[in-house]
Amino acid sequence: MTSTVLAAAGVTVGFGATIAVRDVSIDVHPHQTVAIFGANGSGKSTLVRAMLGLVPIQSGTISLFDTPVPSRHAPLERVGYVPQRTTAQGGLAASAGEVVEAGLLSRTTRNLPVGGKDKARAALEAMGLADRYDFPVGALSGGQQQRVLIARALVRDPDILVMDEPLAGVDADHQVVVADVVRAAHDRGAAVVLVLHEAGPLAPLLERAVVLDRGCVTHDGAPPAAVGAHAMPGHDHVHPHADHAPEPSDLQRGVL
Amino acid sequence: MAVGLAGPAVGAYLVQRRISLLGDGIGHVALTGVALGTMAGTALGLANQDALAVPGAMFTALVGALIVDRMQSRGRVAADVALALMFYGGAAAGVVLFDIGGGDHETFEAALFGSLGDISTATAIATAIGAAIVIALAFGFRRILFAATHDPEFARASGIPAGALTTWLSVAAAVVITLAMQAVGLVLVGGLMIVPVAIAQLHAGSFVTTMRRACLYGGGVAAVGAALTIHWDIESGGLIVVGAVLLYATVALVKSRTSARRLAPGAPDRPTIEQERSAA
Numbered sequence: 001m002t003s004t005v006l007a008a009a010g011v012t013v014g015f016g017a018t019i020a021v022r023d024v025s026i027d028v029h030p031h032q033t034v035a036i037f038g039a040n041g042s043g044k045s046t047l048v049r050a051m052l053g054l055v056p057i058q059s060g061t062i063s064l065f066d067t068p069v070p071s072r073h074a075p076l077e078r079v080g081y082v083p084q085r086t087t088a089q090g091g092l093a094a095s096a097g098e099v100v101e102a103g104l105l106s107r108t109t110r111n112l113p114v115g116g117k118d119k120a121r122a123a124l125e126a127m128g129l130a131d132r133y134d135f136p137v138g139a140l141s142g143g144q145q146q147r148v149l150i151a152r153a154l155v156r157d158p159d160i161l162v163m164d165e166p167l168a169g170v171d172a173d174h175q176v177v178v179a180d181v182v183r184a185a186h187d188r189g190a191a192v193v194l195v196l197h198e199a200g201p202l203a204p205l206l207e208r209a210v211v212l213d214r215g216c217v218t219h220d221g222a223p224p225a226a227v228g229a230h231a232m233p234g235h236d237h238v239h240p241h242a243d244h245a246p247e248p249s250d251l252q253r254g255v256l
Numbered sequence: 257m258a259v260g261l262a263g264p265a266v267g268a269y270l271v272q273r274r275i276s277l278l279g280d281g282i283g284h285v286a287l288t289g290v291a292l293g294t295m296a297g298t299a300l301g302l303a304n305q306d307a308l309a310v311p312g313a314m315f316t317a318l319v320g321a322l323i324v325d326r327m328q329s330r331g332r333v334a335a336d337v338a339l340a341l342m343f344y345g346g347a348a349a350g351v352v353l354f355d356i357g358g359g360d361h362e363t364f365e366a367a368l369f370g371s372l373g374d375i376s377t378a379t380a381i382a383t384a385i386g387a388a389i390v391i392a393l394a395f396g397f398r399r400i401l402f403a404a405t406h407d408p409e410f411a412r413a414s415g416i417p418a419g420a421l422t423t424w425l426s427v428a429a430a431v432v433i434t435l436a437m438q439a440v441g442l443v444l445v446g447g448l449m450i451v452p453v454a455i456a457q458l459h460a461g462s463f464v465t466t467m468r469r470a471c472l473y474g475g476g477v478a479a480v481g482a483a484l485t486i487h488w489d490i491e492s493g494g495l496i497v498v499g500a501v502l503l504y505a506t507v508a509l510v511k512s513r514t515s516a517r518r519l520a521p522g523a524p525d526r527p528t529i530e531q532e533r534s535a536a
Contacts, residue, residue: 052413076415083409091274092453094406095462102403107415110400136461152410162413 004063005030005160005191006051011060013043013050020046022215023060028160033182033192033205035223038212044195045084045164047212052081052162065159077106080158080185082149084165085142096140096148097133100124103152123155124148126184128177143174150181160191167200175201199224258387259436260448260478260496264456264470265394266428267449272405272463273422275335276453279446281324281342282317282433286442287350289316290367295357309363310379313437317430320346325426329419370441370493383435390428391471401425402463439478440493447497448474455504458511477503 006028013021021043028034038044049055051062053070062069065078080103100120101112121133127147132140137148146166153161166178179201182192186205199206203223211219263279270278293312297304320342327338354364366374375383394401403411404418405425411418429449436445452474453466460466481496 049409054409054412074415076413079413081410081413083407083413091271091276092268092457092463092466093461094402098402098462098464099406101399102406102410103414105400105403105411105414105416107417110397112399134461149410 004028005032005065006193007063008047008051009061011047011050011062012058013046013055014058020215021050021212024212024215024217025060026210026217026220028191028193030159030191031186031189032207033186033194034208034210035194035196035199035202035206036210036212037196037199037224040197041214042212043215044212048162048164048193048195052076052079072107077109077156078159080153080156080161080190082153082161082163082166085146085149085169093136093138095134096124096129096137096151097121099137099148100152100155103155106156119155120151123151126154127151127181143170146170147174147177150178154181154185157188158185158190160193161185162193164195165197166194167196167198167202172201178202179205258384259432259439260452261471261475262387262390262394263432263436263445263449264452264474265391265467266425266432267453267474268456268463268467268470269394269401269405269425270429271450271453271457272402273425275328275339276450277336277339277446278321278324278426278429279433279449280443281339281346282321282430283437283442283445284343284346284350285320286313286317286346286430286433286437287367288346288353289313290363290437290442291350291353291357292316294363295353298357309367310434310437313367313442314430314434316346317434318427321426321430322423325423329422366441367437368441368443369491370437370439370444371491375438379438383439386431386435390432393428394467397421398464398467406463439482440496441491444493444497447500448478451497451500451504452477455500455507458504458507473500473503 004027007026009025011021011024012019024047026034026047036044036047046055050057051064051069053062053074053076064074064076067074097117097120100123101116103123104113104116104119105111121130124130124133127150129144129147129151132144132148137145140148146169150163150166153163161182163178163182167175170178182194182202182205185192192205194202194206196202206223208221209219209223210217267276267279270276289312290309291312292315293308293310296312297308300308302308324338324342328335365371400416401421403414403416404421408418408422432449433442433445436448440448452470455473456466456469460469477500478496481492481499484490484495485492
């Protein structure tokens with residue numbers, strides 16, 4: 001039994017002379033929902049990308065299910081990654097189905113597995129896009145494109161879901177859809193790592209928050225107190241708040 | 257015609273990677289290879305001093321493709337700058353070397369614009385085999401190649417070796433270009449790889465459909481062009497690419513007409529906000 005799903009120890013990432021992430025250590029446990037907060041340029045995306053082996057690290061170690069990253073044997077097929085939407089732009093039309101089916105491939109699976117098309121259809125259906133299987137992704141709205149990328153991450157039934165700014169450019173209604181997806185993944189037993197600028201409707205789901213400021217961890221523990229829509233009157237507070245929550249004012253400064 | 261089928265199969269991935277001019281860049285570098293091959297042929301005192309032109313082109317095309325691939329993956333130069341360096345460096349070196357080597361101008365022109373009539377049966381068979389291999393690989397590995405070119409970031413996060421796959425694509429492009437050199441010429445080879453893809457993407461909603469149709473367009477245009485060359489005394493390369501561009505214009509025109517008509521009520525274009533909400 002693994003104690004950590006994804007772990008970084010003393011990780012430093014730099015681009016040339018700039019240090020983007022400085023000596024960061026984080027353990028993500030099974031069945032845990034963690035948010036990484038921080039201002040623009042605080043290194044939160046870089047940290048997550050480094051933890052998936054997408055950016056070379058200068059020092060420290062990263063392990064995924066107790067296997068070092070990057071390595072040939074890292075079980076990346078157990079990760080469902082939703083990159084920032086801007087990265088998913090090809091020069092040619094691709095249908096939503098094709099994009100989601102790409103989520104079933106890995107280092108060892110080079111062709112579509114048997115039943116892959118049905119899985120892709122089901123994943124699109126779960127995102128409310130059942131009738132968009134043959135639709136070119138470029139002709140979809142921004143919120144729909146984001147949901148296609150989420151379907152691509154979910155189609156492989158990941159044991160850890162990593163989403164980079166899943167709410168960016170998504171309207172309020174569809175933010176709720178994203179929150180439903182995160183809740184479903186959590187209920188299925190998956191760990192969830194979210195890179196967030198603000199929590200929005202995801203706030204009630206967060207069990208832990210890590211706050212980055214200029215590449216350093218400034219907070220790791222209870223999530224920030226409810227802000228925004230969550231704090232509005234009429235919101236149904238069904239989840240318990242941690243007793244030892246740090247001063248909300250500090251956190252909000254770090255978060256916003 | 258074999259090249260017409262194989263070109264777009266690789267071209268589709270190049271367009272997907274937004275480096276549709278890679279073919280031309282490699283073509284220019286191959287010109288250096290033609291000059292080098294001719295010089296080597298002369299130096300070795302071969303009976304046919306052009307015998308080494310094609311191997312020379314193949315060699316420099318491969319080297320050029322790999323260098324650009326490396327430059328891009330290191331991220332030091334933007335893709336278009338890397339291509340520009342190839343264009344100008346390749347063409348200039350080709351001209352200089354050709355002058356030094358004193359090759360005859362027919363060889364040079366044949367390399368630039370192609371000369372279908374001069375192709376031997378052996379070359380034609382070799383070209384067909386090479387094209388068949390490229391098509392088989394391009395379609396056989398289409399899933400993983402699509403993943404690697406559509407969203408390299410996600411592909412790498414899934415453990416797919418996106419970098420290695422794109423290197424192989426560059427190699428395939430170099431092979432196709434050298435194969436196509438004798439039929440359409442190095443100046444126009446990129447056209448045969450990219451224009452059919454441009455036609456297909458006008459009316460295809462998925463990547464695989466685009467690729468399949470692009471290959472059919474490429475093969476069709478090449479076949480018609482080759483047939484016409486037999487009757488008229490016009491260089492095949494120009495004829496084929498002009499045909500492809502005209503086909504593009506025709507399809508684009510027809511499409512804009514029909515889509516204007518589709519703006520009528522009931523057009524299944526973008527869903528309305530209401531539809532989206534209810535779907536969610």
